[in-house]
Amino acid sequence: MAMRVLVGCKRVIDYAVKIRINPTKSGVVRKGVKHSMNPFDEIALEEAVRLKEKKVASEIIAVSCGTQQSQETLRTALAMGADRAVLVKYGTEDEPDMGPLAVANVLAKLAVQENVDLIILGKQAIDDDCNQTGQMVASLLGWPQATFASELTVDGPKLAITREVDGGLESIKVTLPAVVTADLRLNEPRYATLPNIMKAKKKPLTTLDPGSLGVDIADLTSRQEVLSVEDPPVREAGSKVANVDELISKLKEAGVV
Structure with a gap:
């Protein structure tokens, strides 16, 4: 069976960039940042x-939800091998990103x-670390899900997935159509x-708005409110001790022992 595959491609601040908090402490500086x-x-x-490449998939559709600048991310996806791309345009560089529930609704509508x-x-995503969108998409569609996948093999109408879990590795099978979320060791x-x-x-890149998919972003906004974003406290300098007795004494003073 030749599958049609949809892949989510979020535009985030590059992992190598040193993050700076904006003057209003409502988030981080994103303008002019890679x-x-x-x-x-x-x-x-x-x-x-x-x-x-294995002739298992027939078409790859890359999707991103975000500002006009997300086209750059989708062009990268097309250069990596996606056949076409869809940008669901939302917000500006000064506004928060579309939340996980809104993104999940968009992806579910596009999948259908x-x-x-x-x-x-x-x-x-490395910016918010929510780890929610894949699970929400599966729930909205009523599809089986395989999260934290470190290995994926197609087995007829099913996928054999190795998952990374707290206790080690777990092997499961899910029936297509399905939702898979990729872990770090799935590939390079x-x-x-x-x-x-x-x-x-x-390659074709289509721009849509959430409304054209029947998604009302206003009804899917985050239930959380950011009160303030702060830099982590600066770690205090350590001190050297001359011997074990002095170390134990200082630990007692600190209430550690």
Whole structure:
């Protein structure tokens, strides 16, 4: 069976950037800061491309929910091997991102509209670390889910998944259509080559708004309110001790022993 695969590609502040809190302490500075594709989403996309190389997948659709600048992320996805891309445009650089529940509703609507067989997402985004969207999409669609996947094998109408859990590894099978979220050790994403970057410019990229999919963002806003964003406290300098007795004495003073 040749599957149609939908992959979520979130635009986030690059992992190598030193984060700065904005003057109002309502969030972090995003303007003029380098952004890139969420690393876990890169892994999800790489897995989809590998499925297509094995002739298991017939088409890969990359999706991003965000500002116009998210087109850059989708062009990267196209250069890595996605066939076409969809930008669900929302917000500005000064506004918070679309929340996990809103994104899940958008992806669920697109999955039905595009008649996909498999949704692969990163297990979480490195900016908010919510780890919610994949599970929410599966629930909205009523599809089986396999989260934290470190290995994926197609077995007829089913997927054999190895999951990373607290106690080690867990092996499960899910029936397609399904939702999979990618963990760090699923694969190592490829770099987009210059020829593929040039080809990506000619691949189709469609822009939609949430309303055209029947998604009302106002009804799906976060139930949480950010009161303040603060820098972590600066760690106090340590001190050297001359011997074990002095160490024990200081530990007693601190109430540790």
